[in-house]
Amino acid sequence: MATRPPPRQVPPPERREGERRGSYARFIPGEELQGARAWNLDNLGGAAPAGPFAPMRPGGPPAPPPAAAAAPVQPPPPPEPDLQELLHAARQSGYQDGYRDGMAALDAFKHSFAQQISAQVGQLVKNFDTELQALEGEMAQSVARIAVELARQVVRSELEQRPELVARVAHDAVEALQLSARHVRVRVHPDDYPLVQEGAGSELKAREAQLIPDAEVARGGVKVDADIASVDATIAARWQQAVSAIGQQSIWEDRREVDE
CATH class of the missing domain: 1.20.5 (Single alpha-helices involved in coiled-coils or other helix-helix interfaces)
Incomplete structure (x- = not known):
């Protein structure tokens, strides 16, 4: 860092004899004014002076003056809303x-x-x-x-x-009785009498059964009576028993036959 030359000392002017003593004044060069500042009443408040006479910082150039506070900028007024928007x-x-x-x-x-x-x-x-x-x-x-x-x-x-099937019915009806049964009587329709006599006569004689024609017995049916039991083997009775086994109800005779 370059050293600054010391200020030049200017001797006061010589005073002649007989001149009145007056105040001493001289012009100070600008290089001798470094670090000097003008004095005014504001310096009494302790505020740092501003301008070219601001104090110098130790070991460097004078501190820059503080920036003046900028006036607040008023924001622009908002634009008016667009009706279409x-x-x-x-x-x-x-x-x-x-x-x-x-x-x-x-x-x-x-x-x-x-x-x-x-x-x-x-x-x-x-x-x-x-x-x-x-x-x-x-x-x-x-x-x-x-x-x-x-x-x-x-x-x-x-x-x-096949009316001869009545002989089979008579045989089965007699067989349904117990062997101890006595006074067995087999009643059949008169038209079925010869058929039963021919087809089951020998079996009836073996059981000592008596074959009797009876017009009240419908054709194809047989009724057997004994001292201990009776067997109804008529077509109507056997038919009713058969249909009851399958949960049905039905009569063997037609309405026309019942009316007659």
């Missing part, structure tokens, strides 16, 4: 709100509709199952009745075509 924003907000509410309502409707349809379908299936079971029961009863009627017609036709 406000309308557009309001439309967008309304559209979004309406879309959201519409979707929520649609979801609620679909959920309610699905529950309603499920309940209706469930009730429909339940009713259909009940009706189907009832229909199956009715069909089963109808089929059973038809089957019984067909069987009755088949038996009738078989008795008409």
